[in-house]
Amino acid sequence: MITDSERTERELAQFLEQRAKAVNGPAYRRTHAIATVALIVAYADRELSEEEIEAVADELIPIAQRHSLAVIMPDPDLAHAIASDVRERIADYGEAEVFEQVRADLDETAARVAITLAAQVAALNGTIGPDQMALLGPIARQLGIDASERDGLIADAMRVVQADLAV
Amino acid sequence: MGLFRRGSTTVAESVPRATPVPDGVRLSAFVILDEPLQFRVRHLIVALREDFPELTWHEEDETAAEDFDSEEQVDASVLCGAAAGSVRINNKPGFDFRPDQRLLSVNQVERPTAERLARAASYLNVAIEVPPGDPAALHEAARYLAATVAVLARMPIAAAVVWHEAARVVPARRWVKWAKEVRQGSLPWLGMSLLLAAPDPVGSDTVTVRTQGFATFSGAEVELRQAPMDIAAAKSLALTAGVMCSELGHDFRDGDTMSGPAGPEDEAAFTIRYIPAARHATGAAHRVLIHRDSPFDHVAAFGPMKSGPGAQHDREDGGWLKRQLRRA
Numbered sequence: 001m002i003t004d005s006e007r008t009e010r011e012l013a014q015f016l017e018q019r020a021k022a023v024n025g026p027a028y029r030r031t032h033a034i035a036t037v038a039l040i041v042a043y044a045d046r047e048l049s050e051e052e053i054e055a056v057a058d059e060l061i062p063i064a065q066r067h068s069l070a071v072i073m074p075d076p077d078l079a080h081a082i083a084s085d086v087r088e089r090i091a092d093y094g095e096a097e098v099f100e101q102v103r104a105d106l107d108e109t110a111a112r113v114a115i116t117l118a119a120q121v122a123a124l125n126g127t128i129g130p131d132q133m134a135l136l137g138p139i140a141r142q143l144g145i146d147a148s149e150r151d152g153l154i155a156d157a158m159r160v161v162q163a164d165l166a167v
Numbered sequence: 168m169g170l171f172r173r174g175s176t177t178v179a180e181s182v183p184r185a186t187p188v189p190d191g192v193r194l195s196a197f198v199i200l201d202e203p204l205q206f207r208v209r210h211l212i213v214a215l216r217e218d219f220p221e222l223t224w225h226e227e228d229e230t231a232a233e234d235f236d237s238e239e240q241v242d243a244s245v246l247c248g249a250a251a252g253s254v255r256i257n258n259k260p261g262f263d264f265r266p267d268q269r270l271l272s273v274n275q276v277e278r279p280t281a282e283r284l285a286r287a288a289s290y291l292n293v294a295i296e297v298p299p300g301d302p303a304a305l306h307e308a309a310r311y312l313a314a315t316v317a318v319l320a321r322m323p324i325a326a327a328v329v330w331h332e333a334a335r336v337v338p339a340r341r342w343v344k345w346a347k348e349v350r351q352g353s354l355p356w357l358g359m360s361l362l363l364a365a366p367d368p369v370g371s372d373t374v375t376v377r378t379q380g381f382a383t384f385s386g387a388e389v390e391l392r393q394a395p396m397d398i399a400a401a402k403s404l405a406l407t408a409g410v411m412c413s414e415l416g417h418d419f420r421d422g423d424t425m426s427g428p429a430g431p432e433d434e435a436a437f438t439i440r441y442i443p444a445a446r447h448a449t450g451a452a453h454r455v456l457i458h459r460d461s462p463f464d465h466v467a468a469f470g471p472m473k474s475g476p477g478a479q480h481d482r483e484d485g486g487w488l489k490r491q492l493r494r495a
Contacts, residue, residue: 014204014205015205015206015207015210015322016210018204018322018323018324019210019214019321019322021323022322023217023321
């Protein structure tokens with residue numbers, strides 16, 4: 001039995017992560033890649049709040065559904081596992097390398113979902129910070145999304161956030 | 168003797184049968200992992216229900232809400248089946264779980280799997296105890312064991328499974344495939360047993376082949392002793408005899424005969440000796456096939472035959488296991 005109170009959420013969710021990989025294969029990799037992009041952007045200010053991690057799990061499915069993209073159920077434990085993993089890998093390798101590791105799993109549709117999710121998570125308090133904006137642009141460009149489409153996706157994300165904040 | 172012990176014993180000598188326990192037998196498999204696995208039993212139960220919904224998995228077990236880490240000592244259990252038996256999941260830190268080179272060689276483990284096993288960092292032992300003298304319970308327990316192992320083996324970090332009853336080392340993916348066959352109702356125990364084959368000592372042109380682990384589910388191992396044929400043909404014949412016993416309803420008795428590979432033209436090429444468990448060195452009953460040209464003196468080794476060739480048998484009753492299941 002695990003007694004070490006310092007055991008990370010990533011470790012506790014390992015079984016779920018392994019299971020998701022085994023059962024879902026490509027869909028898992030796609031989900032992991034989308035969440036990773038969102039978390040890279042969210043982590044641009046070197047902080048990753050509980051609220052941002054939960055937003056990745058909560059918002060991924062609705063956004064994917066708007067784009068008719070199959071992803072796996074965003075279990076909160078799994079979101080924590082990916083968040084912890086992204087944080088560690090950014091510390092070890094930097095944002096650019098972590099992005100490169102998942103880029104191949106993002107096709108055109110998944111890229112749009114990733115940018116929308118990243119913008120939505122980054123804008124949780126109503127605005128997207130300059131550090132996060134500085135990452136969103138280059139990542140979108142490398143995913144083949146031009147400036148006008150990127151701005152459209154960000155505007156969509158902002159509308160959702162503003163609507164949530166207005167409730 | 169242990170499955171993983173290094174030493175001078177042969178694989179055949181070193182592997183116990185379904186381990187006797189005070190109240191029956193213990194079936195056991197080892198899932199070898201690339202890295203330690205942290206898991207919560209409740210998550211495992213959810214996965215078991217998803218992959219094996221036709222089986223019964225209970226949530227009331229006392230360990231269901233606990234978290235385990237295979238890097239530390241694990242003592243988990245999953246309540247299952249109508250009778251609510253338990254599949255136990257254990258490990259012991261420090262136990263040398265990696266199959267030794269001889270076991271890999273006998274199992275013809277391919278290089279990628281062998282390399283993963285060499286680097287493996289952890290393991291989980293999955294076991295279930297079965298009451299004595301109840302073949303239906305044995306079969307049912309084996310299904311639950313196979314299913315639990317399959318869910319663990321399906322994970323990307325699972326390298327291989329060691330099936331203790333046969334000292335069989337198989338890639339994890341193959342175990343998952345077998346478990347599906349079990350789920351569909353067939354009995355792949357012949358495939359899951361180990362077929363040991365080797366030329367006899369230099370100077371003879373004979374081979375000896377025998378199953379290992381087949382007796383647990385079929386009542387007896389099958390052996391070809393000092394057969395004057397090539398290894399491939401001998402293996403094929405041993406498997407055929409195994410299928411005849413387990414699937415086709417043949418109940419070979421001491422002194423029966425069997426045709427050779429050429430079929431009816433090769434009638435009575437083999438004499439079959441039935442050796443009860445108590446009289447065989449391995450502790451398992453054996454059906455030993457002796458080719459008419461074999462130099463092996465079975466009468467000297469096993470004593471006079473109990474019956475002559477051509478005994479009549481009822482072949483409509485579906486094999487040893489099916490008969491036992493009906494009686495249960």
